[in-house]
Amino acid sequence: MGIARRGISTKPLAVLGVAASCLAFAACGSDSDSDSSSTSTAASGATGTTAAGSAAGKKVAYVPAAAGDIFYITVQCGIETEAQRLGLEVTTQAPERFEAPAQTQTLNSVSATSPDALIVAPADDTAMFAPIKQIADGGAKIVTVDQRLKQADIVSSEIFGNNEAGGAAAAEFLADRLGRGAKVLLVNNKPGVSSTDARGKGFMERAEELGLDVVSQEYGENDPVRVASIVTATLAKNSDLRGIFSTQGYGAIGAINGLKAQNAVGRVLLVGYDSWDKEIEALKDGQMQAIVATPPREVGVAAIQNVAAALEGGEPQKEVSIDPITITEENVDSAEVRAATLVEKC
Structure with a gap:
């Protein structure tokens, strides 16, 4: 891809x-x-x-x-x-x-x-x-x-960033890999943050169009520990959960921890947002399957x-x-992705 x-x-x-x-x-x-x-x-x-x-x-x-x-x-x-x-x-x-x-x-x-x-x-x-x-x-x-x-x-x-388009791109990735009817979880940030609100909106609308079953939208509030708990609880209620979309980086890292705790890494596909170095490493290690990034x-x-x-x-x-880009294992080492990768210091 x-x-x-x-x-x-x-x-x-x-x-x-x-x-x-x-x-x-x-x-x-x-x-x-x-x-x-x-x-x-x-x-x-x-x-x-x-x-x-x-x-x-x-x-x-x-x-x-x-x-x-x-x-x-x-x-x-x-x-x-x-x-x-x-x-x-x-x-x-x-x-x-x-x-x-x-x-x-x-x-x-x-x-x-x-x-x-x-x-x-x-x-x-x-x-x-x-x-x-x-x-x-x-x-x-x-x-x-x-x-x-x-x-x-x-x-x-x-x-x-075209955040609605980014959310839609995440839904398209999961629908392409999982097919119609697959159960997925949306982990958002918190209401009132315009960027992640738009990502969630774009995801929900496109997921409905593509026939994904969004079991719930949860709010992690920039807290990886909270997100890990959300993922664990959702898996307990939905053992057939197939995918997760996190609208920001902290949520993606928390989701990985939650999946690890349930031995569900790889079985549940994870799409994150923002090209943090930790997310890039997780993608290369197979702990995430895609990242959408502005x-x-x-x-x-x-x-x-x-x-x-x-x-x-x-x-x-x-x-x-x-416009956002979608990063996968196929393009993670490309020049465009390297240019979009986040840095801790200028």
Whole structure:
């Protein structure tokens, strides 16, 4: 099976054309870890070929949904590399937890620095509107990445993976391998997280179309231990369970542990999301059968390009939807998959 792509939108192609230039770099602009206490800065003043325009020298704040999440660290790599090319200065501040109160505190700190622009992954699609609006009211251009706000009128551009398509791709993989009527489990994150909500929606809709029997949708809340318990309990009730889809990486790792406890690795097919190194290793070891992933560096490159367009008085694209890839044992060592693999450090 080759790399499967789903996602109908062609609008972002012009913006994403420069993504290849980011992926050609061996490293990104910062060598600091994005942990709960760190604030990292990528200086402006790019060397080599540069496309610095009137936005050069402007201050951009990047606030991911949580510190230590390697998807957001890899997005940061794309942001910083392209920011250097464009002459922008990027500072990253990350909340300790993937929670609205923690991110609100971080955004309040960012607001005090009066950035020219904010790139943010909202930890909650409703609760984060007010603190982000406060920064927008100070004159900053707002670009969201990965997660979205329900009320997006303050946002210049939304950069996100085509998450519904990703969920649908997971359903298609399981249906192709298992056939109609197979019992499967959906392990989601928690309600109110726009990316995983969309993945769950895409999976459920496509699973119904393809005749999969989704026994339940459970919420693991970013907790591998909780997910392991969910998998164990589901297998106890459904000994004929044939497949699992986890909408994010922590859930996939927890599902593996649950399957191991029931001696069900390989008997129950597992599809995860996000190309973590642990997931890649699990795929190669046969503990997972597929991973759906949004190329994170492309997200970062598109975000900073649209920030620059907004700061220069241009017209940033309101929505940029980036197609996912499906990773299997057949393509796991390909160049495209390596480029999409998450990293712990730029």
